[in-house]
Amino acid sequence: MKCKEFLSELTNYLDGVIDERTKVELEDHLAWCHNCYVVCDTTKKTIEIYRDSQLYELPEDLRTRLRSAIVSKCHARKKAGPERV
Amino acid sequence: MSTIQPKIDEPVSDELALVQAAKGGDVGAFEELVRRYDRNVFRIAQHITQNREDAEDVVQDAFLKAYSNLHQFQGQSKFYTWLVRIAVNEALMRLRRRRPERMVSLDEDVKTEEDSLPREVADWSPNPEQQYNQAELRDILTRTIQGLPASFRTVFVLRDVEGLSTEETAEALDLSIPAVKSRLLRARLQLRERLGRFFERREPKNGKENEKPETGDTTQ
Secondary structure, eight states, X not given: OOHHHHHHTHHHHHTXXXXXXXXXXXXXXXXXXXXXXXXXXXXXXXXXXXXXXXXTOOOHHHHHHHHXXXXXXXXXHHXXXXXXX | OOXXXXXXXXXXXXXHHHHHHHHXXXXXXXXXXXXHHHHHHHHHHHHHXXXXXXXXXXXXXXXXHHHHTGGGOOSSSOHHHHHHHXXXXXXXXXXXXXXXXXOOOTTOOOOOGGGGSOSOOOOBOSSGGGGSOHHHHHHHHHHHHHTSOHHXXXXXXXXXXXXXXXXXXXXXXXXXXXXXXXXXXHHHHHHHHHHHXXXXXXXXXTTBOSOOOOOOOOOO
16 A cells, blocks of 8 residues: 555544455554654544634623524514514 | 544434424524534634634524524434534625635635645654643644635534534535545645644754744734
8 A cells, every 4th residue: 555545545544434454454554654654643633632622612601692692583583473484 | 543533422312302392483492402502503603704703693693594494404414414504604605705805615625635645744742732831722723724725624623623424514515425525634634734833743952842833923
């Protein structure tokens, strides 16, 4: 397996959606190709860092404000009847 | 090397009952659906629009649109996937409005895989995120993901941050499964390469170990 082939399977490999035979070939490649090992490892870290990053958390006060605005508009639409929906 | 574990649990089984109740006019049931997914919709919207006010508007408009169109939800997909589809469209509309000079499309930047081949493969420090304080790290992550084209950013956020499956992401974005996979691979590799600038293992030089690159303005 060449590095380019490894790369094309990287997403399936990291997501664990890969057949056993291809997985063995990929891991065989990883065992001797340091560059691909590093790319694979740091790509995995990239995903984990973003997944755990808590970017753009919705502050609780804003959350309450948005929810009550949504709910009151839902009530208004309900009152207005289906022709407004 | 182990695989990435999904973040989000399967939705609880009472969800369909909530949707049915909301369809029947029970606003309280719909409020429970808002409570379940407002954080996710806000995150997705802010990642796409890159603007806090727009993200707030997207949360309101997406839920109201969902409420008004509940009768069209047939239950063939998860309610969340259906809601994300509405939210993504609302967010893209706002992004286009704010940046009329740039054509914003989920179909943009479809090139060959060639440009994704990593150019730099230096290893990272063992716990790279610990080199920075929380504000610095947040700034690095925000600016790095903002540098991606909207089409890559959106796929990455839905798949890797929000934990949708490839099939759900394809459905929410109206893309084919190969298109989702191709964008996801390129998004992951581009983020990896850009983060490398901050996280690479550095050799000690002149007695100063792990000198950090500038992170710029840390305000968000």
